Amino acid sequence: MASFTRSDELQGAEFVDADLRRARFVRADLSGVVMRGVDLAGADIDAPWLCEGGGSFLRVNGVDVAPLVDAELDRRFPGRADRRAVDPDGLRAAWATLERTWATALERVEAMPAGTVDVSVGGEWSFAQTLRHLVMATDTWLGRAILEIEQPYHPIGQPNAESEADGNDVAVFSRVAPSYAEVLEVRAGRVAMVRDFLATVSPTVLASTRRNPHDPEEQETVLSCLHVILEEEWEHLRYALRDLDAIEAEPEA
Secondary structure, three states: OOOOOOOOOOOOOOOOOOOOOOOOOOOOOOOOOOOOOOOOOOOOOOOOOOOOOOOOOEEOEEEEOOHHHHHHHHHOOOOOOHHHHHHHHHHHHHHHHHHHHHHHHHHHHHHHOOOOHHHOOOOOOOHHHHHHHHHHHHHHHHHHHHHHOOOOOOOOOOHHHHHHHHHHOHHHHOOOOHHHHHHHHHHHHHHHHHHHHHHOOOHHHHOOOOHHHHHHOOOOEEEHHHHHHHHHHHHHHHHHHHHHHHHHHHOOO
């Protein structure tokens, strides 16, 4: 099967009567793509940034489905809509809901067959790797950005492909997979860090600025950093539950 990587230039390409069945697009920029007279039966699109920026849209047969998707996700995940809370009390309540929801997910995977936490579905991160990535996300946006810790990263953190490509802090992370017990311990510590920070945060602190951890020339408010953490938590919870559903649906050997 042909493979096109980031080094290939396909911008502005035109596909006419092309057979793209079962093609897989991973971390591909499809913004502005126009499709006409296409068969999308069985297509599966996951675009976590679909509703960001205010001007984002995805039109299907002339209908912008982006707000419909966002509203449906809020319905499926009670408390998700609060990820954009703007005041201390709202943020504390949003985080408390997230903690309860993740606790339910942890209980679910604990009741599944041994080894489930390390199963990858469709090449995606396993449940354990997802928790490790959230450790990294907390270290990035709370530790580095908000608290301005020079080296905030725990070695078990799971960097994403973009971090590995840029080489940013990748040397910090362990190449040896930790035990699930260690993952749970470190993850619980990071969850507590966010909870403790929110316990005393004030409107003045929320409005204060910090350097963007990925682009120090750019400024972020503490509130916007917290919104990134909340967004990461809800998106990766969605991925984790999606994959647990897929694992449970697999017929027994």
